[in-house]
Amino acid sequence: MTNIFAFALGISRHSAAGAMLDCYFPAPCMQPDINLSEIISRHFSAGVTEVAAAVAAAFADELPEGQLKQATQALTAGERALRCVVLENDDAISSTAEAYLKLHLLSHRLALPNSLNLDNIFAHLPNVAWTTRGPIAVDELAAALIKAQTQGQHLEVMAVDKFPKMTNYVVPSGVRIADASRIRLGAFLGDGTTVMHEGFINFNAGALGPNMIEGRVSQGVTVGANSDLGGSSSTMGTLSGGGEIVISVGENCLIGANAGTGIPLGDRCTIEAGLYITAGTKISLLDETGTEVRKVKARELAGGDDLLFIRNSETGRIECRSNRRAIELNAQLHAHN
Amino acid sequence: MTNIFAFALGISRHSAAGAMLDCYFPAPCMQPDINLSEIISRHFSAGVTEVAAAVAAAFADELPEGQLKQATQALTAGERALRCVVLENDDAISSTAEAYLKLHLLSHRLALPNSLNLDNIFAHLPNVAWTTRGPIAVDELAAALIKAQTQGQHLEVMAVDKFPKMTNYVVPSGVRIADASRIRLGAFLGDGTTVMHEGFINFNAGALGPNMIEGRVSQGVTVGANSDLGGSSSTMGTLSGGGEIVISVGENCLIGANAGTGIPLGDRCTIEAGLYITAGTKISLLDETGTEVRKVKARELAGGDDLLFIRNSETGRIECRSNRRAIELNAQLHAHN
């Protein structure tokens, strides 16, 4: 192999019927350097393969000190066959193991949201019952529940979903997650991110950190440094308006509690609590004296910096002012004339 | 027994003091046919009874091939005494086992929400600590926590509630449930229903499927085919307005993120993100030219089809237009004149 896009070694879990349910990769790699690529190439083939613990142990012996070596040694301790994935290119997903590798790359902060080819991911992720005994195939769950009950044991089913929760696979450094059931594997949580109980981060979405996330970060959405999402605030996954616009929230923004946005925001923007802006919302642009400059649809403000969105409580009109923290940027608004 | 309304065989769990905490019925039946009714009558009495595994095994032998036979055989494998419930009529609930049977009927899709007599259900469901070791009586929990701690074990308490979560009892086919703690036993999830992390479905409530549920389906509410509930959207359980109106959402509707409804909606209705309609909300009905036809209270629009509800972002006025996907139905609005 002359080129390796991504590599991981880990453990796959399977249904009683033999279908792969998930993969756990403690130390995935993306675009390994030449030395590491050569070591990988000597031991493993491209694609998804099963490798004996002894093969993995020999691989570990050649690795330089570090996380990958440690994790590989720990994996081989069980003497179980392991699962290896070597991707030469970032192609569309063609197997469950590849899907899990890419989700791991995101949650290990090796790739930013929207930077990986995730085509066909839904097709290759089986719908799984996630239980206190690990993943169980959905069509084997009813029998497992009966068996547990007849044995006087308790089987707890936490979710029935294609995506597992992130924290059972990896917890990146410097984060707090108040309710882990709300962070899917494939979420990107930057250092310094706190996700409170009402927060949610989908796969291929992320908070770049540091952030306080008490709202919902939909698939494809990213939130920049020092931006906060208030309790139950909403970000739309994508929107139609002459094409699909990926929503993002810049740095130093605040989306208030119970508020929401259907447009991308630049830096230092605020949406007041309880106000939902969609792409088609007609908005009055106000200058620094509070005079209406003109009316625009929200999508025309997409990506703008220093914007403050409120609904005037005397008139019900939705208004956009230059954020008072940055009055000098009002010129930007006038530039739209 | 000449008539059987519902039947189930399963396992009940009890407090240390002997109180029934829950029942698990893997294959409940509603209105069994004559053949099955006769087999049931030969082996079991009306009401709630304890039956020996051998009796259940003899019952299983007589059953035709199918889910009930398989589940019954699996239940008898434990050689534990089982719990049998035979209801001759759909009367008010008079025991914990009956309450659990009716909740199972709903979640097994054998009965639609609002079709069963659930009177007295709260009185007969004990408040239970739901833990990783199964149900524990609330007044026995403190001792269980101390004991686990002194033994160096961990006891996780997921809920303290009268209703357990559905997925520990049954997962109907063709569904995804991102956070199972938000679906109570007694919820009805039709085939093709996905409930995301922010979604919630109460007992005696349901999504008929297929649906994308990211909002809250309150007790008594049903959501029709191809309707979506946006993130954190709300449906009111009941409303006062000259009587109790049960809320429902028809087919092909969209309730936007952070929106809500206090009136039933017909088909093809949309409520924009962030807008909450209550029964008493005064709404401007607009015709196809955008001209106000008349003002109505929202309750007058209950059950109407093809309605689009927005709050005008220039005037703050709540408006209802015929949904643009179905302009031909504007006549319906004028009919209210």
Place this chain on the structure above:
Amino acid sequence: MTNIFAFALGISRHSAAGAMLDCYFPAPCMQPDINLSEIISRHFSAGVTEVAAAVAAAFADELPEGQLKQATQALTAGERALRCVVLENDDAISSTAEAYLKLHLLSHRLALPNSLNLDNIFAHLPNVAWTTRGPIAVDELAAALIKAQTQGQHLEVMAVDKFPKMTNYVVPSGVRIADASRIRLGAFLGDGTTVMHEGFINFNAGALGPNMIEGRVSQGVTVGANSDLGGSSSTMGTLSGGGEIVISVGENCLIGANAGTGIPLGDRCTIEAGLYITAGTKISLLDETGTEVRKVKARELAGGDDLLFIRNSETGRIECRSNRRAIELNAQLHAHN
């Protein structure tokens, strides 16, 4: 010791490296009477100490019949060393064990929110992975996940947070908690409180009971008797407006679904579904005839009784009327003239 502010005996859990992760105190005491103080003083020193099970057993022997004696006896059954905390004063927090003691005092209903000195609590609570095997130090989690996987076991991580969930430590009497992951240790739940799936109660916050909580009770917020928080309603933690105002909700209030408040409310107040009031919101005060008396900022209405907040659906104006359940109190509004 002449004076004891708080006392507790329990079990602490530690990381592999020896750092304290949490403490469990089944029967904490606040301001014990002279007799009990003397018994405590005879057996234990001030501060945080480790005590042998035999010492605790001797202490239990001297105690009068009651919860503390029972809990202490149960604790000693494991013959493990126990953790004792004796606080002479309500000083700023200076250790993990003290932090846990104060959180227990709140959840055991021995202290109301905002009545304890919680200074430095964040500094003394370690960030912990809360798992089905109990707390694990964040920097030991990756190794624990690998080990579980290689052994074919499942390790479920429910949260990564400084605060654990309350129900694993104490469930006060007379409450229902539909999703325990949303109640932090340190929450105060009065008798008769039901917290539904969408409800949330932070540490040092509480519902005094009876209450139906389907919204978010932020840190420092208290909700009075017979007040209900609708689904996904929001209470702001604190607000700036000439100083920090602690939000509270009085008795017999209703905050509608998806609504919110940034000001404290008195008794018998209602905020309609979907309306968010912040301190700076300009509001039209209406008299009993619906005539505007004057315009105020919401913060001027802080703590007022019998107020009904709506957004006029014809004009978009936010209005405050005297709650129709208490028309006689309109005079209060006019008093602001």
